[in-house]
Each structure stands twice: as C-alpha cells, then as structure tokens.
Amino acid sequence: DPVLRLSGIAKTYNPGRPNAVQVLRDADLEVARGEVVALVAPSGAGKSTLLHIAGLLDVADAGEVAIGGEVMGRKSDRRRTVVRRQMVGFVYQFHHLLPEFTALENVVLPQLANGASASEAEARARGLLDSVGLADRAAHRPAAMSGGEQQRVAFCRAMANTPQLLLADEPTGNLDPATSDRVFDALVRLVRDTGLSAVIATHNLDLAARMDRRVRLTEGRLVAF
Ligand code: ADP
C-alpha cells in the first residue's frame, strides 16, 4: 500500500453561500514508501487545505484519504486522531516551538505524550538534534536560536514519534534564501535517513527539483510536471 493515497478529493469553503470558494475539485495523489514529493502551487491555491486533509486535520467534502492502506473517510474522530499521532508529522512555515522549553524538551515532550519513557525520549531527541547539526543547541530555548535553527528543531519535533508520513507546508518559507537552502537540505536528508515519505509544499522550483517527484496544484487538481 502507498503511505498516502488521496483520490477525488474535493473541498469548498462556505458552500452554498455567496462567498463560497471551491479550493479542491478532484485531487489525486499517491505517495509510495520512502518517496519525497514536492507540492508546488502559488499562494492561495489550496496547499494548506490539501495538507490538512491528507494529515487528517480537516475533512474533505468528497473523495477518499487512505493512510498506510487504511481508508479514513468513515473512521471515528478517535481513530483519526490515533492514526494522525502515530503516522503523520507536520512542519509549518513558522516553527511553533514552545518558547519556555529548550530544544531538547520540545522534541522530548511529544514522545512523553505518546507514552515513551523519559530515557528513550531523551535519547531519541538527542539523536535527532545531532542529525541536523544541533547537538550543541539542545539546552537552548527557541528565542536563543536563529530562524534556521528553530526550524531544524521543528523538523526533529515532527519526527519525534517516528511518523511514516511527513507533511511540510513551506517549511523554509520564512527564512532568507541562503539559509532556506541549507535548512531545506537538512530536512530532505533527515527524511531520507529515516526512510520516511514526505509531501513538501514549496513555491521554490529549485528546491522542488531536489525531490523525487513534483506535482502542481492547479484549479483544484494535482498535475505531475
Ligand atoms: P495555500 O496554502 O495554497 O495558500 P489555502 O489552502 O490556505 O491555500 O487556501 C486556499 C483558499 O481557500 C484561499 O482562497 C483561502 O482564502 C481559502 N480558505 C482557506 N481556509 C478557509 C476557511 N477556513 N474559510 C474560508 N476560506 C478559506
């Protein structure tokens, strides 16, 4: 089974109202195990909506979402939450790290919430931070780190509970171009090292070119290019 399968996904905001917006019409996507797919679209095209539906944070009006072969459409909210926590990691344009906690703690806490022991959580968090070059930043709070460092911590947090699918929404969109380039490489390396599947939204075609496959979101559909 593919790690993610979207078929015929449709989504309209404010349906039946004068301000209705049909964002997705008939979006199909399959992501195989270990595959890294670039999702390219201009701002406002519906990338965030698509990623939220794929990650079970939002529900489509029509179509089917399957994660790891499990069709999620008619599953309970409780089951959707379990699958999301176990299978999906999210990264956003802004890091959303907890400001009062250190980098290490930000990567440890989701694991404790998921039932890991303190010692396994810490060992895994240190390994992840080390793999993105942040071993010496483990005890820093977010405010004491650069934008690129904060974002790399956010990648580690997304990986903390060993997801199978990473969904990233403009993960380096708020960084300057040179930093964005390096931080993006760190993300792709982390994904490849862990054998994870990923959908990474970006409007940067040079970054998209480094991924296995590219799809463009246009008029509510996904088209390979
Ligand atoms: P992108 O991530 O590509 O910028 P979004 O998925 O955030 O696009 O939004 C796609 C379109 O849907 C935009 O026109 C946006 O204004 C609209 N939209 C997004 N969320 C809502 C919402 N909750 N209610 C109404 N319209 C929304």
Ligand code: ADP
């Ligand atoms: P990155 O490429 O990871 O964003 P930078 O080149 O921006 O890193 O920053 C280099 C170093 O300067 C970082 O390792 C960080 O420790 C330090 N630094 C950058 N910005 C800040 C900041 N706002 N507060 C404290 N230290 C910072």
